[in-house]
Amino acid sequence: MAELVGNLLVAQSGGPTVAINASIAGVIQEAGKHPDTIEEIYGGANGIYGILNEDLIDLNEEKARNIEGLKSTPAAALGTCRYKINFDKEPEKAAKDMDRLFQVFEAHNIRYFFYAGGNDSQDTSNKIHEEAQRRGYELNVIGIPKTIDNDLPYTDHCPGYGSVIKYNAATVMEVAFDVASMATDQGSCCVIEVMGRAAGWIAAGTVLAKREPSDAPHIILLPEIPFKEQALLEKVKETVAENKYCIVVVGEGLKDEEGKELGAEDAQVDAFGHKLLSGSGERLAKIIQNGIGTKTRSVKLGYAQRAAAHCGSATDIEEAAACGEKAVRAAVEGNSGYMVKLVRKSSDPYEWTTELHLLSEVANVEHTIPRDWITEDGFLPNEKFVEFAKPLIFGELKLNWKDGLPRFVRLEKNLVEKTLPDYM
Amino acid sequence: MAELVGNLLVAQSGGPTVAINASIAGVIQEAGKHPDTIEEIYGGANGIYGILNEDLIDLNEEKARNIEGLKSTPAAALGTCRYKINFDKEPEKAAKDMDRLFQVFEAHNIRYFFYAGGNDSQDTSNKIHEEAQRRGYELNVIGIPKTIDNDLPYTDHCPGYGSVIKYNAATVMEVAFDVASMATDQGSCCVIEVMGRAAGWIAAGTVLAKREPSDAPHIILLPEIPFKEQALLEKVKETVAENKYCIVVVGEGLKDEEGKELGAEDAQVDAFGHKLLSGSGERLAKIIQNGIGTKTRSVKLGYAQRAAAHCGSATDIEEAAACGEKAVRAAVEGNSGYMVKLVRKSSDPYEWTTELHLLSEVANVEHTIPRDWITEDGFLPNEKFVEFAKPLIFGELKLNWKDGLPRFVRLEKNLVEKTLPDYM
Numbered sequence: 001m002a003e004l005v006g007n008l009l010v011a012q013s014g015g016p017t018v019a020i021n022a023s024i025a026g027v028i029q030e031a032g033k034h035p036d037t038i039e040e041i042y043g044g045a046n047g048i049y050g051i052l053n054e055d056l057i058d059l060n061e062e063k064a065r066n067i068e069g070l071k072s073t074p075a076a077a078l079g080t081c082r083y084k085i086n087f088d089k090e091p092e093k094a095a096k097d098m099d100r101l102f103q104v105f106e107a108h109n110i111r112y113f114f115y116a117g118g119n120d121s122q123d124t125s126n127k128i129h130e131e132a133q134r135r136g137y138e139l140n141v142i143g144i145p146k147t148i149d150n151d152l153p154y155t156d157h158c159p160g161y162g163s164v165i166k167y168n169a170a171t172v173m174e175v176a177f178d179v180a181s182m183a184t185d186q187g188s189c190c191v192i193e194v195m196g197r198a199a200g201w202i203a204a205g206t207v208l209a210k211r212e213p214s215d216a217p218h219i220i221l222l223p224e225i226p227f228k229e230q231a232l233l234e235k236v237k238e239t240v241a242e243n244k245y246c247i248v249v250v251g252e253g254l255k256d257e258e259g260k261e262l263g264a265e266d267a268q269v270d271a272f273g274h275k276l277l278s279g280s281g282e283r284l285a286k287i288i289q290n291g292i293g294t295k296t297r298s299v300k301l302g303y304a305q306r307a308a309a310h311c312g313s314a315t316d317i318e319e320a321a322a323c324g325e326k327a328v329r330a331a332v333e334g335n336s337g338y339m340v341k342l343v344r345k346s347s348d349p350y351e352w353t354t355e356l357h358l359l360s361e362v363a364n365v366e367h368t369i370p371r372d373w374i375t376e377d378g379f380l381p382n383e384k385f386v387e388f389a390k391p392l393i394f395g396e397l398k399l400n401w402k403d404g405l406p407r408f409v410r411l412e413k414n415l416v417e418k419t420l421p422d423y424m
Numbered sequence: 425m426a427e428l429v430g431n432l433l434v435a436q437s438g439g440p441t442v443a444i445n446a447s448i449a450g451v452i453q454e455a456g457k458h459p460d461t462i463e464e465i466y467g468g469a470n471g472i473y474g475i476l477n478e479d480l481i482d483l484n485e486e487k488a489r490n491i492e493g494l495k496s497t498p499a500a501a502l503g504t505c506r507y508k509i510n511f512d513k514e515p516e517k518a519a520k521d522m523d524r525l526f527q528v529f530e531a532h533n534i535r536y537f538f539y540a541g542g543n544d545s546q547d548t549s550n551k552i553h554e555e556a557q558r559r560g561y562e563l564n565v566i567g568i569p570k571t572i573d574n575d576l577p578y579t580d581h582c583p584g585y586g587s588v589i590k591y592n593a594a595t596v597m598e599v600a601f602d603v604a605s606m607a608t609d610q611g612s613c614c615v616i617e618v619m620g621r622a623a624g625w626i627a628a629g630t631v632l633a634k635r636e637p638s639d640a641p642h643i644i645l646l647p648e649i650p651f652k653e654q655a656l657l658e659k660v661k662e663t664v665a666e667n668k669y670c671i672v673v674v675g676e677g678l679k680d681e682e683g684k685e686l687g688a689e690d691a692q693v694d695a696f697g698h699k700l701l702s703g704s705g706e707r708l709a710k711i712i713q714n715g716i717g718t719k720t721r722s723v724k725l726g727y728a729q730r731a732a733a734h735c736g737s738a739t740d741i742e743e744a745a746a747c748g749e750k751a752v753r754a755a756v757e758g759n760s761g762y763m764v765k766l767v768r769k770s771s772d773p774y775e776w777t778t779e780l781h782l783l784s785e786v787a788n789v790e791h792t793i794p795r796d797w798i799t800e801d802g803f804l805p806n807e808k809f810v811e812f813a814k815p816l817i818f819g820e821l822k823l824n825w826k827d828g829l830p831r832f833v834r835l836e837k838n839l840v841e842k843t844l845p846d847y848m
């Protein structure tokens with residue numbers, strides 16, 4: 001097989017994480033080791049959205065120090081997007097987009113394409129791989145897994161997930177100390193809302209804060225288990241009677257047995273007719289306070305949790321970088337149409353490696369928590385989940401602190417000269 | 425003056441912080457150096473509330489390692505309360521409470537009393553000091569300042585404040601990286617709700633995240649400046665046009681020019697007639713999204729911010745411990761009726777010391793941000809505030825991490841034998 005020589009393009013997609021920049025750093029650093037094969041290293045600004053606009057960043061112009069610094073910088077340093085090439089819903093636009101993508105690839109002699117993201121991004125990567133084959137355009141495409149939601153199949157877990165649950169578990173632990181210290185005989189509750197709409201991986205991960213049976217979190221409401229108000233109120237009451245306080249963790253999209261989102265029924269409607277739904281945490285806090293009379297406050301971590309580099313997992317960052325490196329090695333070896341996956345060899349001691357998985361099998365499959373990883377009453381993940389999640393938070397990401405705050409990297413982002421007419 | 429020999433009682437009150445346990449550690453460690461004067465070292469369980477119940481913790485029974493560990497443990501390790509001896513509103517009950525307190529003091533030969541807390545606690549300390557003089561009961565009372573709200577007068581700032589603004593500023597910085605990386609031409613906003621109902625110190629502190637004029641936070645809504653919806657929407661629109669994204673920080677109790685809380689008017693009412701007010705952050709996010717059409721999400725840090733030891737300020741912890749030590753030294757030297765205060769000698773380099781201030785002057789005075797520390801348009805604190813706040817977040821509190829999460833200290837809390845009849 002003749003070696004494929006040309007330029008590399010890497011891009012990021014979907015919600016940012018603490019670890020996704022480490023994958024990009026892994027790609028860039030590994031690519032630098034193959035100068036005979038990979039000539040230029042480009043980054044797509046804001047994912048596919050920017051590539052369609054021919055917004056390519058010349059990553060070889062960036063300082064080496066900053067490339068390494070990406071490993072301790074949250075969010076998506078190249079910029080990200082939620083743009084989807086949607087052949088099902090908008091086939092004409094999708095075909096046009098695909099055509100444009102290959103114009104950009106050809107114009108810049110892109111022969112290696114890496115896309116770091118979740119389900120949608122793996123789907124996009126697969127479509128680009130297939131289109132390249134159809135066109136007979138030599139292009140090696142490898143997907144890099146990334147999502148705090150941890151809902152990609154086949155990979156043991158997703159880069160980004162370890163950091164979000166480390167921060168969330170530390171936060172649950174700290175809030176629990178706070179609430180417990182305030183709890184006198186009247187009792188005290190706090191509901192902590194975390195991300196994760198369809199799968200409960202993020203909420204479940206906070207169980208790592210629990211070192212003793214009486215420790216918080218006392219209740220974790222998972223989307224995998226339909227919400228039953230009465231059962232919850234009973235459980236909270238019981239917990240407060242026992243410990244004087246109760247910490248409840250809930251994902252953002254809690255639904256009842258009919259699949260209706262909590263509080264959707266009595267949501268206010270604003271002047272424009274938009275439903276003014278408050279978050280599940282705030283709504284749940286009111287349900288508990290009104291239901292059993294115990295003072296209940298809420299915390300909504302929102303974007304803070306997926307950007308919390310100051311409490312990032314060193315293991316997560318190492319794995320994310322390894323996924324980027326593996327993607328480049330696999331592509332240089334001639335592979336295309338695969339996603340890098342993390343494979344666990346042992347939980348204790350924790351040992352892992354990277355392998356490849358066919359993109360066509362990955363795309364659009366959603367991975368939720370197995371029922372037998374959740375306690376019978378549905379209120380907590382069990383020891384099987386703990387064995388899975390525990391090693392993912394090992395090690396503390398070291399940041400560069402200056403004047404009491406972290407120094408993150410901002411890339412220069414020198415754009416490559418455009419050669420095509422405007423697209424959008 | 426004959427030396428006052430007897431037992432020491434220390435207690436915590438009001439909302440927990442990251443630094444209040446360091447003050448308690450300071451008291452205990454300093455007290456241990458005066459064995460001829462201070463015989464037993466007791467802690468009040470849950471502040472005045474527990475002392476009235478004669479719930480006294482024998483702190484000399486605790487492991488020395490755990491006392492030092494208190495300096496990196498958030499919340500109130502002795503337990504806290506919001507109990508107030510209220511002579512204005514309930515004079516009879518207050519008189520009864522005061523009587524009981526002195527029964528407990530006498531029963532346990534308490535001669536040194538230290539109360540760490542905010543405005544109410546300093547008021548309580550002062551009342552106890554005055555009552556002791558009235559009764560001719562020899563008792564040296566010193567208040568220790570504590571509040572994330574930073575609203576105590578005369579002290580340069582309050583222990584607990586540096587840590588909350590360090591965590592909040594780091595969070596604003598991280599969320600800003602996240603939102604900026606997602607912002608394409610449509611723009612993106614995030615509202616971060618922080619604590620602080622009457623004074624804007626906490627919200628203002630997040631300005632430290634701003635290293636360049638274009639950095640977040642772009643807008644900080646302070647309770648010191650009445651909220652004007654139109655002016656805010658204009659400012660957000662301007663910011664998004666310039667940077668593609670906008671980060672707004674808001675305190676929980678944002679009020680308009682008539683002093684009405686944001687959203688109070690159209691709050692839903694639940695089955696019990698309770699107003700279901702959502703937080704100011706969530707409401708503001710809706711106002712922005714509906715007002716200018718830019719996608720806007722919210723974060724509500726709630727209790728997480730005042731418990732975030734994992735991002736605590738080493739300066740804050742050192743000062744908190746020093747306040748505890750100073751309180752003991754002052755009392756042993758024969759002082760009573762004072763609060764320890766932090767005095768700044770220089771901002772750059774940062775130098776400080778501890779002094780005493782008359783409790784009678786401190787109690788119930790609220791300290792807000794001077795108008796000339798805020799920009800003319802009212803949307804940000806200015807360089808005078810930055811000079812004040814900057815050194816307070818210097819240094820990172822080191823925690824004891826195990827298996828990826830911090831190990832905090834839990835005291836044994838052996839209770840001293842009760843000798844009085846039940847009270848409540």
